[in-house]
Amino acid sequence: MNIFKRGSLQTFLKLSFAPRPRFYQLPISTRMSTETVPKRTITSEQPAQKAKKIKLKRYKAKKVDPTSPLGILQLEIDELLAQHNLKRDDVQNDITAILNDFPKVNGPIASKYHREVTDVKILALTSNGDGLAIISNPVETEKKQIVVVPFGLPGDVVDIKVFKTHPHYVESDLLNVKVKSPIRRDDLIKDRYFGKSSGSQFDFLEYQEQLKIKKNTVSNAYKYFAPRLLADNLLPQIGETVASPLQYGYRTKITPHFDMPRRLKTLEVRPPLGFGQKGRPQWRKETINEGGNASILDIEECALATDIINQGLTNERKRFEKEFKNYKKGATILLRENTIILDPSKEVEEQLEEGSRDEDGKISYILVDDKEHGVKLAKTCVTNPRQIVTEYVDGYTFKFTSGEFFQNNNSILPIVTKYVRENLQLPNSKEGEPRYLVDAYCGSGLFSICSSKGVDKVTGVEISADSVSFAEKNAKANGIENCKFIAGKAEKLFESIDTPNDKTSVILDPPRKGCDELFLKQLAEYYPARIVYISCNVHSQARDMEYFIKETEKGKDYKIESLRGFDFFPQTHHVESVCVLSRV
Numbered sequence: 233m234n235i236f237k238r239g240s241l242q243t244f245l246k247l248s249f250a251p252r253p254r255f256y257q258l259p260i261s262t263r264m265s266t267e268t269v270p271k272r273t274i275t276s277e278q279p280a281q282k283a284k285k286i287k288l289k290r291y292k293a294k295k296v297d298p299t300s301p302l303g304i305l306q307l308e309i310d311e312l313l314a315q316h317n318l319k320r321d322d323v324q325n326d327i328t329a330i331l332n333d334f335p336k337v338n339g340p341i342a343s344k345y346h347r348e349v350t351d352v353k354i355l356a357l358t359s360n361g362d363g364l365a366i367i368s369n370p371v372e373t374e375k376k377q378i379v380v381v382p383f384g385l386p387g388d389v390v391d392i393k394v395f396k397t398h399p400h401y402v403e404s405d406l407l408n409v410k411v412k413s414p415i416r417r418d419d420l421i422k423d424r425y426f427g428k429s430s431g432s433q434f435d436f437l438e439y440q441e442q443l444k445i446k447k448n449t450v451s452n453a454y455k456y457f458a459p460r461l462l463a464d465n466l467l468p469q470i471g472e473t474v475a476s477p478l479q480y481g482y483r484t485k486i487t488p489h490f491d492m493p494r495r496l497k498t499l500e501v502r503p504p505l506g507f508g509q510k511g512r513p514q515w516r517k518e519t520i521n522e523g524g525n526a527s528i529l530d531i532e533e534c535a536l537a538t539d540i541i542n543q544g545l546t547n548e549r550k551r552f553e554k555e556f557k558n559y560k561k562g563a564t565i566l567l568r569e570n571t572i573i574l575d576p577s578k579e580v581e582e583q584l585e586e587g588s589r590d591e592d593g594k595i596s597y598i599l600v601d602d603k604e605h606g607v608k609l610a611k612t613c614v615t616n617p618r619q620i621v622t623e624y625v626d627g628y629t630f631k632f633t634s635g636e637f638f639q640n641n642n643s644i645l646p647i648v649t650k651y652v653r654e655n656l657q658l659p660n661s662k663e664g665e666p667r668y669l670v671d672a673y674c675g676s677g678l679f680s681i682c683s684s685k686g687v688d689k690v691t692g693v694e695i696s697a698d699s700v701s702f703a704e705k706n707a708k709a710n711g712i713e714n715c716k717f718i719a720g721k722a723e724k725l726f727e728s729i730d731t732p733n734d735k736t737s738v739i740l741d742p743p744r745k746g747c748d749e750l751f752l753k754q755l756a757e758y759y760p761a762r763i764v765y766i767s768c769n770v771h772s773q774a775r776d777m778e779y780f781i782k783e784t785e786k787g788k789d790y791k792i793e794s795l796r797g798f799d800f801f802p803q804t805h806h807v808e809s810v811c812v813l814s815r816v
């Protein structure tokens with residue numbers, strides 16, 4: 233088992249292990265500053281005494297990226313307030329009083345705020361998949377509070393416990409569902425940790441309902457971040473969210489972790505190994521003890537992960553049971569699926585690459601038949617983040633370092649790559665005419681390679697030199713000779729691009745923060761025939777699309793042809809979105 237110590241391999245940890253914070257952070261900062269105030273006034277009767285000073289804790293605002301979950305929450309709160317004829321001023325949360333409350337834990341003010349509230353009607357669902365409701369401020373009762381209720385659905389009437397206060401909202405745990413929303417389907421729940429783990433948040437919704445919610449997320453994202461496109465009728469009807477063929481057992485990578493309590497030097501008892509607990513909800517009485525009650529849940533199986541990843545989890549948990557005393561710090565385990573195309577003339581075992589081993593020391597594997605391409609595959613589970621693994625998509629193989637980025641749901645990739653390929657096609661392009669492709673943010677070459685057939689030249693650009701070197705090797709290994717990859721920031725592309733813009737389509741697949749303005753300006757200047765923008769954060773995509781069309785010189789010549797979500801992560805609130813632009 234390969235376990236990383238926290239603090240080492242920071243980039244990897246940042247990319248892969250960032251645990252979902254248990255608490256929302258503030259849209260404006262909760263960083264405290266201190267202000268010195270006299271403790272009491274000295275009167276003439278009192279002997280002159282130096283006034284004792286205490287420090288008053290205060291909030292200080294910190295900027296938040298509007299397209300981050302916290303930034304979006306603020307927009308969702310504003311929308312809810314407007315729907316109920318309320319303004320931000322009608323919401324009151326006296327953070328300063330809570331911060332300066334004494335005693336620090338359960339002081340009189342905090343106790344008033346952090347209380348149970350009954351019969352709360354859930355009014356909306358956030359893009360983060362939580363319920364939103366309006367309750368009264370417990371101190372100034374004419375004022376309101378907006379409460380975030382995990383596992384609350386619009387139409388539910390619930391009892392909650394408010395446990396944390398922020399300037400614009402409060403956080404709560406769900407205690408009891410008194411009246412069920414018509415879309416609440418507890419009978420569908422498959423994940424035994426549902427309601428506690430942050431992973432399978434939508435497990436209690438019909439799959440069609442999940443797809444509908446995600447379509448709404450795409451629609452809201454453009455409403456919030458591309459209002460001028462909406463006002464000018466420049467948005468198409470949002471397409472139906474494309475379903476994932478696998479709705480469970482699809483994740484090809486998971487990263488369970490454990491903590492080491494600070495005061496301990498060695499562990500006497502095995503700590504929970506798994507994922508962060510989502511609040512402390514108590515509404516699912518049936519499974520209230522599943523996974524324990526620590527901040528990290530002890531997870532024996534992951535409903536969203538593939539079979540071989542679950543086999544690896546079983547193996548590594550057994551190993552951890554024996555070895556946990558050796559650890560001096562908390563750590564994360566990487567479990568990454570690896571695919572081997574089998575040579576039928578050889579024994580399976582002799583073709584396996586290093587992977588998670590069972591108690592007998594044998595590498596665990598699962599056999600899969602790819603009937604479409606007439607090959608047999610062996611799946612293993614890799615735990616070493618530096619090991620090179622292979623993904624198999626639509627008959628192509630992709631190698632990359634297991635700790636690096638690769639899409640996490642293999643079952644949907646043939647559908648997505650086909651959709652991207654088809655939408656890159658130039659309309660009215662005649663047989664034999666040259667056609668070119670640019671793949672910005674190309675990673676290890678997934679879209680470049682899957683779209684390379686029938687194209688004269690593909691140019692990929694990617695910031696990670698490591699990924700570029702894999703992209704080159706992947707093209708070669710798949711017998712593709714028309715791809716060239718450049719290492720550098722996406723805009724580096726425009727220094728060397730030599731394909732005629734009228735015959736070139738561009739793929740964009742940036743990280744969550746989206747593209748930067750410099751890149752979008754240069755892209756508009758280059759003036760490609762078509763653009764397919766794939767995004768794991770539809771909010772930054774919407775912002776970029778509005779900027780591109782409204783703020784760049786040639787952007788106004790483009791039209792959004794289509795826009796739709798793809799469900800890479802069933803049972804979660806996440807949605808990827810694909811926006812197709814053509815020149816008018």
Ligand SMILES: C[S@@+](CC[C@H](N)C(=O)[O-])C[C@H]1O[C@@H](n2cnc3c(N)ncnc32)[C@H](O)[C@@H]1O
Nearest residue numbers: 673674675678694695696720721722741742743
């Ligand atoms: C969402 S991933 C997409 C990768 C690839 N398209 C795929 O599907 O496997 C985003 C990629 O953008 C790269 N990246 C991040 N910032 C970049 C920048 N400024 N310029 C170029 N590439 C960047 C990351 O290293 C990562 O590989």
